[in-house]
Amino acid sequence: MIEQEPILSLKDVSVQYDSGPEPVTVVRNVFLDVYPQEILGLIGESGSGKSTLAYTAMRLLKHASMTSGSVRIAGRDIYAMKHEELRQFRWAEVSMAFQTAMNALNPVMTVGEQILDTLKSHQTLTREEGIERAQELLQLVRLNPDTLQRYPHELSGGMRQRVVIAISIALSPKLVIMDEPTTGLDVVIQRTILDEIVEIQRRQHFAILFISHDFQLVSTLAQRVAIMYAGKIVEVTAGATLHDPTALHHPYTEGLIRAVPRLSDDQATAIGIPGNPPDPRDFPKGCAYADRCSLVQRVCREQPPELRMTGSSLIACHVVQQREAKQYGI
Amino acid sequence: MASSKITDVLLRVSDLEVRFPAPSRFSKARWIVPVNHVALDLRRRETIALVGESGSGKTTTGKALVRLLKPWGGQILYNGSDVARWSGRKLHQYHKSAQLIFQDPYGSLNPVHTVSQHLSLPLQLHQSQEPGTLSEKIESLLSRVGLVPVQEIRDKYPHELSGGQRQRVAIARALAVNPEFMVADEPISMLDVSIRADILHLLQNLQNDFGLSMVYITHDLASAYYIADRILVMYGGIIVESGDSGEIVKKPAHPYTQLLLAATPGSPVEGPLPETSTGAPNLLLDRQGCVFYDRCPHAMARCQVSQPQLKSIAARHDAACYLYDDRPSEALGH
Numbered sequence: 001m002i003e004q005e006p007i008l009s010l011k012d013v014s015v016q017y018d019s020g021p022e023p024v025t026v027v028r029n030v031f032l033d034v035y036p037q038e039i040l041g042l043i044g045e046s047g048s049g050k051s052t053l054a055y056t057a058m059r060l061l062k063h064a065s066m067t068s069g070s071v072r073i074a075g076r077d078i079y080a081m082k083h084e085e086l087r088q089f090r091w092a093e094v095s096m097a098f099q100t101a102m103n104a105l106n107p108v109m110t111v112g113e114q115i116l117d118t119l120k121s122h123q124t125l126t127r128e129e130g131i132e133r134a135q136e137l138l139q140l141v142r143l144n145p146d147t148l149q150r151y152p153h154e155l156s157g158g159m160r161q162r163v164v165i166a167i168s169i170a171l172s173p174k175l176v177i178m179d180e181p182t183t184g185l186d187v188v189i190q191r192t193i194l195d196e197i198v199e200i201q202r203r204q205h206f207a208i209l210f211i212s213h214d215f216q217l218v219s220t221l222a223q224r225v226a227i228m229y230a231g232k233i234v235e236v237t238a239g240a241t242l243h244d245p246t247a248l249h250h251p252y253t254e255g256l257i258r259a260v261p262r263l264s265d266d267q268a269t270a271i272g273i274p275g276n277p278p279d280p281r282d283f284p285k286g287c288a289y290a291d292r293c294s295l296v297q298r299v300c301r302e303q304p305p306e307l308r309m310t311g312s313s314l315i316a317c318h319v320v321q322q323r324e325a326k327q328y329g330i
Numbered sequence: 331m332a333s334s335k336i337t338d339v340l341l342r343v344s345d346l347e348v349r350f351p352a353p354s355r356f357s358k359a360r361w362i363v364p365v366n367h368v369a370l371d372l373r374r375r376e377t378i379a380l381v382g383e384s385g386s387g388k389t390t391t392g393k394a395l396v397r398l399l400k401p402w403g404g405q406i407l408y409n410g411s412d413v414a415r416w417s418g419r420k421l422h423q424y425h426k427s428a429q430l431i432f433q434d435p436y437g438s439l440n441p442v443h444t445v446s447q448h449l450s451l452p453l454q455l456h457q458s459q460e461p462g463t464l465s466e467k468i469e470s471l472l473s474r475v476g477l478v479p480v481q482e483i484r485d486k487y488p489h490e491l492s493g494g495q496r497q498r499v500a501i502a503r504a505l506a507v508n509p510e511f512m513v514a515d516e517p518i519s520m521l522d523v524s525i526r527a528d529i530l531h532l533l534q535n536l537q538n539d540f541g542l543s544m545v546y547i548t549h550d551l552a553s554a555y556y557i558a559d560r561i562l563v564m565y566g567g568i569i570v571e572s573g574d575s576g577e578i579v580k581k582p583a584h585p586y587t588q589l590l591l592a593a594t595p596g597s598p599v600e601g602p603l604p605e606t607s608t609g610a611p612n613l614l615l616d617r618q619g620c621v622f623y624d625r626c627p628h629a630m631a632r633c634q635v636s637q638p639q640l641k642s643i644a645a646r647h648d649a650a651c652y653l654y655d656d657r658p659s660e661a662l663g664h
Contacts, residue, residue, distance in 0.1 A: 216595035261556030272528035
């Protein structure tokens with residue numbers, strides 16, 4: 001996977017919101033690559049900047065601007081594109097399935113019209129061809145073809161989410177960004193839809209950037225997982241390491257692992273992480289996690305840690321990096 | 331259930347039924363039945379979890395227990411009196427014993443009231459015999475729920491607090507009337523992952539310290555297993571299985587519980603989900619047969635005809651399923 005060109009490459013991306021009385025930086029110098037055909041999970045809590053990062057990658061920011069860095073998709077700088085070029089590129093190469101399925105669909109258009117709308121804005125095809133393709137798409141997400149004639153309000157939450165996913169893969173993009181695609185659905189429906197996503201992804205060979213706050217869910221779904229805290233990526237690791245008690249992790253990741261009650265674990269006490277993330281208007285000079293961290297040392301307050309290969313993962317933590325270095329006598 | 335001594339039981343619910351009017355175009359039946367002949371015991375100092383998906387009737391059951399809504403039928407025996415039909419002054423008294431904590435800490439607090447204003451009204455209503463001024467009581471409540479520094483927090487408005495802090499205010503407000511039991515409806519599902527455990531522990535500690543009973547309502551089997559002594563699984567308004575938490579998670583008996591467990595993230599169950607369709611349960615009054623019939627991989631002819639009753643299938647383990655009718659124990663591998 002390493003030799004491949006990334007399908008999505010974020011380099012040194014910082015994003016600032018301009019809507020308030022003073023600009024607020026919510027994404028800070030993020031480097032992140034998504035490779036073809038992989039599922040990369042992006043985990044973060046509310047306010048961590050994970051959704052903002054998704055909108056940045058689609059060049060869909062509102063009241064916000066990218067203050068540094070570049071976004072390349074399939075090798076092309078999407079912030080250098082002209083408007084019409086970007087419109088053609090978006091959805092054909094990269095698409096997005098949004099968090100709230102009801103709001104992502106137009107309430108006064110049938111499902112069929114919305115899928116046709118997407119197809120026709122990028123391809124020249126007859127109505128018959130379009131309908132045929134729309135029916136294929138619905139079959140992929142296991143919806144009855146007569147769903148085409150129905151309006152969003154006639155569908156259940158799970159069915160709507162399937163329509164949103166069908167639209168996101170309508171033009172066979174190379175990358176689909178999914179922002180909490182199953183949040184708010186019942187666990188059984190959630191699991192069914194996730195199984196379908198994985199199955200379609202295996203057949204159609206696109207990459208997924210899967211954004212979620214649900215640690216358990218992402219760690220079983222994704223091959224690689226990036227953990228975001230206070231606008232920064234603090235760790236990038238293989239999904240399997242999150243179930244491996246011997247693996248090295250960022251203290252925040254360790255905190256998240258311990259914070260959730262588990263079905264498989266009888267005796268373990270779930271332990272919350274004390275404190276709150278820093279105020280982005282009063283961002284600390286050193287590590288953003290220092291105030292909540294049990295391993296904190298003086299260096300953590302003085303300079304921000306960088307993402308470095310530590311053990312088998314990329315980890316941005318002075319203390320974990322030092323321990324690893326000592327262990328190998330470097 | 332029947333084995334418990336009546337003196338331990340704080341709340342004994344039998345045959346509880348809640349009906350809502352049904353939109354007429356769906357059926358000739360005029361009612362839907364979101365809570366259908368529910369029976370449960372809540373013992374003193376016990377935590378039970380009502381687990382189910384949306385539409386299972388878990389929240390409606392919770393609201394009926396604290397009498398935020400009036401049940402259509404059935405009994406809610408509280409200290410020996412049936413509170414199901416109470417109203418007026420008596421109901422007001424009951425509300426002091428039974429408190430509800432809501433899911434959404436952003437919606438359940440008044441945005442123009444400070445933290446201390448949220449607590450002073452219930453404290454005044456309660457008129458406790460304990461010594462101390464109102465202000466001292468507010469401060470002691472706030473420190474009990476971990477809202478420190480108290481002097482700073484008490485004058486803040488909800489928008490100045492984080493989600494976890496707001497939920498602590500909601501918990502303090504419920505405690506202010508010195509209740510005997512609390513119904514906590516998805517108290518952590520809108521909070522960030524890193525603070526959920528702290529709120530669960532706070533509920534556990536308060537329960538120990540105040541000798542409270544608790545009904546914990548959730549869609550998440552893992553947190554129910556973590557906090558509750560017993561789990562009651564609801565589907566389509568019916569309790570389909572109940573038992574000690576470990577028993578439910580380790581030896582789920584009802585096909586719906588098995589499905590729910592398999593679908594929960596981090597569950598040890600692998601492979602395709604054990605269900606035959608993904609439909610929602612039928613809640614109409616004129617429904618026939620088992621509520622899970624359409625989705626059940628083990629459906630039999632008799633399941634289409636009548637709803638199985640909740641029956642003991644092992645020690646302290648009940649299920650409402652015909653699979654266990656004739657062979658109470660071997661089916662579970664006991």
